[in-house]
Amino acid sequence: MKIAFVSQLDSKNVQSWSGTPFFMVQGLRQAGHSVKEIGPLHPPFPRFFKLLQKAYQVLTGKCYDFSRHPLLAKTLSKQAAAQMAGEDFDAVLCPSSLVCAGLDTAVPIVTWEDATFAGMVGYYPGKWQNFANATIRHGNQIQQASLSKAALSVFSSDWAAQSALSNYKVEAKNVVVVPLGANLTEVPSEEEVRAAIHARTQVGECRLLFIGVEWHRKGGDLVVQTALALREKGINATVDVVGCQPVGAMPDCVRPHGFVSKSTTEGREKLRLLLLNSHYLFVPSIAECYGLVFAEASAFGVPSIARATGGIPTAVQNGLNGWTLGVDESAQAYAELIASQLESNETYIKTALRARKFYEERLNWRVAVASLESLLEPLVPQKC
Structure with a gap:
């Protein structure tokens, strides 16, 4: 054609x-x-x-x-x-x-x-x-x-x-x-993803990844609040911020990386490592048409967590490649969701593998x- x-x-x-x-x-x-x-x-x-x-x-x-x-x-x-x-x-x-x-x-x-x-x-x-x-x-x-x-x-x-x-x-x-x-020039192999998923269960912390160039629209404040709520529960949560600089004073558990370009070899490699090593992509946007980053996270076997708004529920489907919560849910609600998924390594591994499967069947x-x-x-x- x-x-x-x-x-x-x-x-x-x-x-x-x-x-x-x-x-x-x-x-x-x-x-x-x-x-x-x-x-x-x-x-x-x-x-x-x-x-x-x-x-x-x-x-x-x-x-x-x-x-x-x-x-x-x-x-x-x-x-x-x-x-x-x-x-x-x-x-x-x-x-x-x-x-x-x-x-x-x-x-x-x-x-x-x-x-x-x-x-x-x-x-x-x-x-x-x-x-x-x-x-x-x-x-x-x-x-x-x-x-x-x-x-x-x-x-x-x-x-x-x-x-x-x-x-x-x-x-x-x-x-x-x-x-x-998913807008990826290089997709990790299934073997690489499986190895990364198992490695995540051994690090002793919960790594949340936030990717977005608009801190407020993408829900950056809620991500930080959720990380602090997780830490209060005894879970060593950290936040890697990619795409923008956090607004306001940030706790030590937040690691800003600034804008990372996909057009450079260095940028693509940095994003690849961040995705492989993160437990969850957490981008609770207040407004979103779709969310290409959710498809990309799924390719790496990274479950996504987001607000159920706009086109997100098509890109993130509950139990398949992540979860969405209502637009008015609190940081405590997100922390409880994440904590429940981290109760056992087996639960997390199954969840992450389902995310990769959803990418292979739907989001490529x-x-x-x-x-x-x-x-x-x-x-x-x-x-x-």
């Missing part, structure tokens, strides 16, 4: 959207498909619109996101069409509704996103809490146009798919869920692309 992969972001850059466009393309190619990368796509006059956006906020106190204006979205679609001109494709795959909304093509369009615009407004912090009415109107118009144009709208979680069905006019048969895979790009293939085949006309 020849696929046009149309992305506003640079799909050759492993840093873009945590590497998701890059790994989508690689997964399709490894499955034997011919993929032409269309993009990156650039809105016109970015400096001008950035200044205009700042001026609008100063004058009104509201955020007007010019990237959500229908004319700018149409410009992106025109750029994509120009790069596709003169070639025949079997399908178009877009990881963004912004590009898909105005794209005119005779071949079936499939989107693969982690959220809808309506699902994000008022849910994520920052600008999503303060959009101008015009931005909300335009953002919803673009999302609706994308859903109407796409032959199939794929979402990474049940939360995102339900948001599409609840907030927009779209047929249920055209909305499906395919979880995203081979499985994700195979699911996408089965959905694409009925849409693509058979060639004589």
Whole structure:
């Protein structure tokens, strides 16, 4: 199958959207498909619109996101069409509704996103809490146009798919869920994971791993509070913080590592060792579309612990690769959960091995692309 992969972001850059466009393309190619990368796509006059956006906020106190204006979205679609001109494709795959909304093509369009615009407004912090009415109107118009144009709208979680069905006019048969895979260039072998899991039971401490670039949104304070609650129970809990610096004074059990880049050999090796040696990935985000890091932790046989919010319950399923608790649960509740899982080495080992199995069966790009293939085949006309 020849696929046009149309992305506003640079799909050759492993840093873009945590590497998701890059790994989508690689997964399709490894499955034997011919993929032409269309993009990156650039809105016109970015400096001008950035200044205009700042001026609008100063004058009104509201955020007007010019990237959500229908004319700018149409410009992106025109750029994509120009790069596709003169070639025949079997399908178009877009990881963004912004590009898909105005794209005119005779071949079936499939989107693969982690959220809808309506699902994000008022849910994520920052600008999503303060959009101008015009931005909300335009953002919803673009999302609706994308859903109407796409032959199939794929979402990474049940939360995102339900948001599409609840907030927009779209047929249920055209909305499906395919979880995203782990964005890893090197996956540890099953033997390496088994050895690491057994080694964790011998270290005499509970190593919690927090990965996130936004301390507050990712729930960093709750992680530290939980570690202290565990220590009060006599469990020697530590916290490795990756991606950001903790905010405020931290106890000695917290070890900040700062931002660790996946684009360097040193960064990948550091992340690999942290994951192999950690008992749990603990990222209790207050808002999250999906959580690629949960898939990556599962590949290392590291159970995840998180809040049951947004798309997380698709990426972290209770008893399979970790646990989620309610959004209002306390640090004490998380500490009790972790302590119960550490009561015996046998319990922990079984839990960690289930996480690895869940990765192999559900949270990798081979499985994700195979699911996408089965959905694409009925849409693509058979060639004589």
